[in-house]
Amino acid sequence: MAATKNRPRRPFKRFLLFVLVAALLYFIGFIAAVHVTGLQDNAETADIIIVLGAGLREDGRPGPALTRRSRHGASLWHEGIAPLVLCTGGLSEYIPRTEAAACREILLGAGLPAGAILTEERSRSTEENAIYSKRILDDLGLSRVVLVSDAGHMLRARWLFHRYGLDAFASPVPTARIRDPRVFPYAVLREFVAFNWQLFKDLFGIPWTHVRGI
Numbered sequence: 001m002a003a004t005k006n007r008p009r010r011p012f013k014r015f016l017l018f019v020l021v022a023a024l025l026y027f028i029g030f031i032a033a034v035h036v037t038g039l040q041d042n043a044e045t046a047d048i049i050i051v052l053g054a055g056l057r058e059d060g061r062p063g064p065a066l067t068r069r070s071r072h073g074a075s076l077w078h079e080g081i082a083p084l085v086l087c088t089g090g091l092s093e094y095i096p097r098t099e100a101a102a103c104r105e106i107l108l109g110a111g112l113p114a115g116a117i118l119t120e121e122r123s124r125s126t127e128e129n130a131i132y133s134k135r136i137l138d139d140l141g142l143s144r145v146v147l148v149s150d151a152g153h154m155l156r157a158r159w160l161f162h163r164y165g166l167d168a169f170a171s172p173v174p175t176a177r178i179r180d181p182r183v184f185p186y187a188v189l190r191e192f193v194a195f196n197w198q199l200f201k202d203l204f205g206i207p208w209t210h211v212r213g214i
Helices: 002-006 010-040 066-080 099-109 127-142 151-163 183-203
Strands: 046-052 086-088 115-119 144-149 167-170
Touching: 002 010, 010 151, 010 167, 010 183, 046 066, 066 086, 066 099, 066 144, 086 099, 086 127, 099 115, 115 127, 115 183, 127 151, 151 167
Parallel strands: 046 086, 046 144, 086 115, 144 167
Antiparallel strands: none
């Protein structure tokens, strides 16, 4: 009698096991895709270099992510990859200036002339980085860009910029410049959430382009 009662549970257990295995394989595949994309530097001569914003400290100073991204963008400019650099990123809560303004400051300190630096100071997410950058570039008649961000961020960033009609070549910050070993695992988890939120949002036509933190 006990055996008969347990039988209906077996299909459910098998289904649950299947779901767990499928989810694990999906997560492993995502990690692999993030890792491979983050290793590929496809920078080519372009119209403009776009530096994706990152969080500032409470006093408005750039954090390590924005600093390394901005310096990498400056290096590409000095190499002659593009004549212009666009700094992106708007205001965060309780921060006295925009991410784009902090990026501009780093670029000026790296020897770029003011005339070579543009700023996009409205965005609060990677998707908005793409949306507002596209508007600026459309006004200038530009479309070919080199995208600068951290390796763990590049998969989603490049996807979104392509989605909004920009011919984007990836140039991730070299991993040697990232001193903290916790950065990549944190980035993968964050990107996994953000990537799947984007898929969910697109599937159901949710219009939000900004969710705090992603």
